[in-house]
Amino acid sequence: MYPYILGFLIALGGAFIANLLHIPLPWLMGPLIATAITTINGAKSKSHPYFRYFGQWVIGISLGLYFTPSTMATVMDLWHYIIMGCFIALLMSMFNAFSLYRWGRVDFKTAWFAGTVGGASEMANLAERYHAQSDRVASSHSVRVLIVVLVIPFVFRLLDIHGTDAIESDIPYQFSLVGLSQLLALTLIAGFIFIRFNMPNSWVLGPLLVTLILTSHEVHLTHLSPEIRNLGQLCIGWSLGSKYTPNFFSKAPRYISVSVLISLASLLVCAGFAFILSWISGIPVSTLILSLSPGGITEMTITAKVLMLGVPTVAAFHIARMVFILLTAQPCYKLLNRYIQKRHHHHPIDE
Numbered sequence: 001m002y003p004y005i006l007g008f009l010i011a012l013g014g015a016f017i018a019n020l021l022h023i024p025l026p027w028l029m030g031p032l033i034a035t036a037i038t039t040i041n042g043a044k045s046k047s048h049p050y051f052r053y054f055g056q057w058v059i060g061i062s063l064g065l066y067f068t069p070s071t072m073a074t075v076m077d078l079w080h081y082i083i084m085g086c087f088i089a090l091l092m093s094m095f096n097a098f099s100l101y102r103w104g105r106v107d108f109k110t111a112w113f114a115g116t117v118g119g120a121s122e123m124a125n126l127a128e129r130y131h132a133q134s135d136r137v138a139s140s141h142s143v144r145v146l147i148v149v150l151v152i153p154f155v156f157r158l159l160d161i162h163g164t165d166a167i168e169s170d171i172p173y174q175f176s177l178v179g180l181s182q183l184l185a186l187t188l189i190a191g192f193i194f195i196r197f198n199m200p201n202s203w204v205l206g207p208l209l210v211t212l213i214l215t216s217h218e219v220h221l222t223h224l225s226p227e228i229r230n231l232g233q234l235c236i237g238w239s240l241g242s243k244y245t246p247n248f249f250s251k252a253p254r255y256i257s258v259s260v261l262i263s264l265a266s267l268l269v270c271a272g273f274a275f276i277l278s279w280i281s282g283i284p285v286s287t288l289i290l291s292l293s294p295g296g297i298t299e300m301t302i303t304a305k306v307l308m309l310g311v312p313t314v315a316a317f318h319i320a321r322m323v324f325i326l327l328t329a330q331p332c333y334k335l336l337n338r339y340i341q342k343r344h345h346h347h348p349i350d351e
Contacts, residue, residue: 007045010034011238015230024153025306027233028299032149035241042246052239053191056203058232059298061187062224062305063204064211066312072216075316081281085292085317086324088273089117090332092266092294093325097336099265104258106136108340112333114140115262117294118325119200126329136252140259142243147263148295149240153303161286162307179222186210200322204298208315233302240299266294283313291317 014034018026039045067075096115101108113127120141127137156162187207194202214221249256274288281288287310290300297318304314 003044003046004048006043007035007047007238007242010038010043010045011047011234011241014237015234024157025149025233025303027230028149028237028302028306029153031234031237032146032241035238036146036244039242040244040246040248045242047235047238047242049239051235053203055232055235055239056201056298057187057191057207058224058228059236059301060191060204060207061183061211062229062232063301063311063315064208064213065215065223066315067212067215069216069218071312072212075312078281078283078313078316081277081283082317082320084277086321088270088277088292089321089325090328092269092273092292093117093329093332094336095269096262096266096294099262100140100255100258101340104136104255106133106255108337109333110136112336113137113329114259116325116329117266117321118329119322120145120296122200122326123329130333136255138243139248139252139256142240143256143259144263144266144294145240145296145299146244147260148267148293149299149303151264151267152289152293152295153307156286156303156307162309174223175225176222179220180224183211183214183221186214200326201297205319208319229305236298236302263294270294284310287313290314297322 011031011034014030014032015027016030017034018030023029035045035047093112093116096117097108097112098115100106100115101111104111104114106114109130110127110132113123113130113132114137116123120138123141124134124138127134187210190206190210191203192206194206199205270292271289274285274292277283277292278285278288283291286307287304290304290309291314293300295303297315300318301311301315303309304311
């Protein structure tokens with residue numbers, strides 16, 4: 001119990017310090033940075049998976065509350081750009097994978113599942129199935145999420161980029177304890193159903209689907225109070241930060257360094273695609289950078305929410321991308337691996 005209490009206090013302290021320093025996304029970034037720094041330096045703190053599930057659950061409900069009938073109509077009109085976003089994600093995955101294979105000194109199956117822009121846990125599971133180095137896959141995804149979560153909000157703050165979305169408390173329905181209990185019960189059931197059927201990101205997508213259906217049919221049970229939203233973000237930041245163990249950067253320094261550089265490069269590639277797609281579609285570049293970025297749905301939609309940048313659009317792009325990548329990751333790997341095998345008769349030596 002002590003490691004969890006210590007972990008929570010470190011995360012909470014990080015959030016308060018981030019608020020005092022006016023760091024962007026303080027309830028996400030503060031806990032993440034504080035937890036990462038302390039765990040790398042040997043603090044005996046932990047974060048239970050249930051805390052991340054709680055954070056994802058809160059985010060799922062928060063996202064669903066944005067999908068009013070008019071918002072749904074707007075998002076549906078973007079379907080062809082969302083499909084383009086899926087193929088951009090596949091191109092970025094190939095860029096990441098071939099870069100890791102070329103410079104990270106790992107075999108191609110490890111490079112592919114580490115470089116794929118999709119759900120980190122799902123890619124780690126596929127890596128185990130194909131006997132890839134699942135620890136390298138997990139560390140690469142952790143590094144990429146960390147880089148994206150740190151870089152994008154700070155760059156947007158520096159450039160004073162923010163949108164004009166309504167925040168939940170501005171949406172014309174009030175906080176209700178009765179409504180909250182009803183919404184929690186319905187979304188809990190949805191989360192467990194999604195888990196039962198092994199759906200990816202169950203605690204985001206299950207609650208999101210239920211809340212989306214209710215909101216799009218103008219059934220407004222409650223909005224989430226700022227305290228609940230902040231606690232959800234704290235749990236996500238705490239969970240992300242706790243992945244960085246004392247030997248995280250020392251066990252494969254070359255591979256981690258290459259992962260950091262590739263993550264930064266993929267952000268630049270993503271920004272380039274965002275400018276092109278914005279020119280074609282008229283969607284704001286800032287919204288598209290979040291929509292196409294190699295971060296996870298949870299982290300990118302939190303960023304969109306706090307900066308008020310087209311939350312439903314960002315969520316729709318990421319959900320579609322997640323499904324698309326999960327469907328295409330294995331067939332693409334088999335196809336590309338055959339190509340690699342024909343070109344090379346040996347793999348690079350692992351570190």
